[in-house]
Amino acid sequence: xxxxxxxxxxxxxxxxxxxxxxxxxxxxxxxxxxxxxxxxxxxxxxxxxxxxxxxxxxxxxxxxxxxxxxxxxxxxxxxxxxxxxxxxxxxxxxxxxxxxxxxxxxxxxxxxxxxxxxxxxxxxxxxxxxxxxxxxxxxxxxxxxxxxxxxxxxxxxxxxxxxxxxxxxxxxxxxxxxxxxxxxxxxxxxxxxxxxxxxxxxxxxxxxxxxxxxxxxxxxxxxxxxxxxxxxxxxxxxxxxxxxxxxxxxxxxxxxxxxxxxxxx
Numbered sequence: 516x517x518x519x520x521x522x523x524x525x526x527x528x529x530x531x532x533x534x535x536x537x538x539x540x541x542x543x544x545x546x547x548x549x550x551x552x553x554x555x556x557x558x559x560x561x562x563x564x565x566x567x568x569x570x571x572x573x574x575x576x577x578x579x580x581x582x583x584x585x586x587x588x589x590x591x592x593x594x595x596x597x598x599x600x601x602x603x604x605x606x607x608x609x610x611x612x613x614x615x616x617x618x619x620x621x622x623x624x625x626x627x628x629x630x631x632x633x634x635x636x637x638x639x640x641x642x643x644x645x646x647x648x649x650x651x652x653x654x655x656x657x658x659x660x661x662x663x664x665x666x667x668x669x670x671x672x673x674x675x676x677x678x679x680x681x682x683x684x685x686x687x688x689x690x691x692x693x694x695x696x697x698x699x700x701x702x703x704x705x706x707x708x709x710x711x712x713x714x715x716x717x718x719x720x721x722x723x724x725x726x727x728x729x730x731x732x733x734x735x736x737x738x739x740x741x742x743x744x745x746x747x748x749x750x751x752x753x754x755x756x757x758x759x760x761x762x763x764x765x766x767x768x769x770x771x772x773x774x775x776x777x778x779x780x
Contacts, residue, residue, distance in 0.1 A: 523564040524571070525620050527612045528595045529605035529764070530631045531559050536602075544595040545588055546570075555621045556628055561599060562620060570613050579611070600764040604638040606631060607764050634769055637707065642738060642762035644731045646701060646745055647714070649723030649756040650690045686754060687726075693752050694727035704741045705731035709767040723756060730767035738762060 526545050533554060538561070544550045548563040568574060578584045592610055599605040614620050624631070702708050713725040733741045745759045 522567040524567050525614045525616060526563045526565040526570065527608050527614065527620060527623070528561045528563070528592060529599055529607045530624070530635070531561065531599060531603050531605040532635060533557070533559050534603060539598060542595065542598050543591070545591045547591075550595050550598075553617055553620055555624045558624050558628065558631055560620050560624055561595065561605070562617075563595075565613065570611070575611060575613070596764050596766075600642070600762075604635070604640060604642075605764050606634045606638060606769055607766050608769075630771060633771060637768060638732070638765040640736075641706060641732050641734055641765060643765045643767055644733055644738070644741060644745075644759065644761035645763070646697070646727065646729050646731065647725060647758045647760075648690065648694045648697065648727035649758070650686060650726050651723040651754050651756055689752065690726045690755055693755055697748055697757070698727060698729055701729075701731055701741065701744060704737055704744060705733050707732040707768050711767070732765055732768050733762075735762075 526548075528544060528550060534552065538550055538552060540549075542550050544563045546563070546565045546569065548565065550561055550563045553560045553562050569578060578588075589610055596605060596607050614623065698708070698710070709730040711728040711730065713728055731741070742759065745757065749757045
């Protein structure tokens with residue numbers, strides 16, 4: 516390679532057990548490059564080549580502030596993980612996990628071998644489902660036009676405000692009780708669970724206030740029953756919306772529960 520040729524780095528998507536078959540020839544990932552397997556110490560890193568001009572430390576830091584670039588990269592990253600999840604139970608790595616060359620990836624596999632094997636054992640034969648519960652504002656009641664009411668007294672105004680506040684508080688208590696009962700029920704169908712912080716409605720662009728944001732690691736063989744249990748709760752409580760997403764690779768369950776470790780960087 517001549518000095519003016521662009522240098523390529525190694526982008527790592529996931530770690531898994533040997534697949535016994537090549538990846539799909541048409542499977543492309545980040546920066547439009549194909550994904551391939553790199554086997555070492557009985558583990559496989561699924562990697563691709565990406566240009567240094569975009570994924571070296573400084574340009575990558577700048578790109579991560581670019582929402583359009585970040586969205587496109589995350590979508591390509593997810594497409595590779597999703598393809599792997601159809602044939603195995605991969606251990607996904609964090610977005611933009613990059614090394615200089617294959618040797619750096621092999622060193623990672625050696626240094627993190629025990630953690631990777633624990634994680635793969637935890638995810639084996641299982642998929643992740645996400646469940647969210649939202650509190651929605653009640654629909655205003657349609658009323659026929661009426662003659663203007665006389666001005667309310669200060670006492671009437673305060674009484675009305677107290678009633679509104681009480682109704683709102685009751686709605687939240689009912690939502691929290693429903694969310695806890697739903698989580699307890701769904702946990703019986705999962706081998707592991709994670710409670711994430713509530714989603715910011717401005718960022719998620721979802722209507723209502725998020726009162727439950729949970730992930731459940733479920734045996735593939737029990738996925739149908741799990742989905743049925745979630746579906747049975749939809750519409751059970753007024754002003755509450757239940758959303759189900761998945762199945763996914765076990766993104767929420769890559770860290771060791773005992774240590775709280777995150778993904779490799």
